[in-house]
Amino acid sequence: MVQYRRNRVMGGSYFFTVTLRDRKSTVLIDHLEFLREAVRKTREARPFTIEAWVVLPEHMHALWTLPPDDADYSSRWRSIKSHFTHQLAKQIPINRNTKGEYALWQRRFWEHTLRDDVDFSRHIDYIHYNPVKHGHVKQVKDWPYSSFHRFVAKTVYPLNWGCANNDTFDQYQFGE
Incomplete structure (x- = not known):
């Protein structure tokens, strides 16, 4: 079995991409209450x-900071995926793989350890702009499944952030 090398920093901040196996699915937004739970x-x-967090139909991006004495994000993702899957399985049939496991999620997730404040800010911007990038909405403010609205309420972003008519938007550079 391949041993994946993950960077682990006690109390670190991490950017994640977690994806469903079926890239055409809408199950994450269709059953958002299970994900929240x-x-x-x-x-x-x-x-x-x-x-920061954004949930799209078939994948999500999140930025977490762990407690100072902890670097174990993997068990947290395993728990989230497991709780969501078991709740969902009570509502709709989910295929199983050859090992009998639910075949809902891609097996692994993508993780990036944030290096500094600039890296942190760029990943938050990336998270919030992602629904526009994928063509789900034309303006960031129109995607309801995002922490963007919390950032607007705290006046971190203006409501029109990420809009084509926002003159300051060209200064932002996005990327994972």
Whole structure:
């Protein structure tokens, strides 16, 4: 079995991409209440700070900061995926793989350890702009499944951030 090397920093901040196996699925936004419950239960057992999050139909991006004495994000993702899957399986049939496991998620997730404040800010921008990038909406403010609205309420972003008619938008550079 391939041993994946993951960077682990105690109390670090991390950017994640987590994807469903079926890239045409809409199950994440169709059953957002199960995802919210899975995150809530996981955070009760293993706390972490959600810095930013966006949920798209078949994948999501998140930026977390872990507690100072902790670098174990993998068990948190395993818990979120497991809670969500088991709740969903009570509502709709989910295919199983040859090992009998639910075949809902891609097996792994993509992780990036954030290096500094600029890296942190760019990934938050990337998260919030992602629904526009994928063509789900024309303006960031129109995607309801995003922490963007929390950032607007805290006046971190103006409501028209990410819009073509926002003169300051050209200064932003996005990328994973």
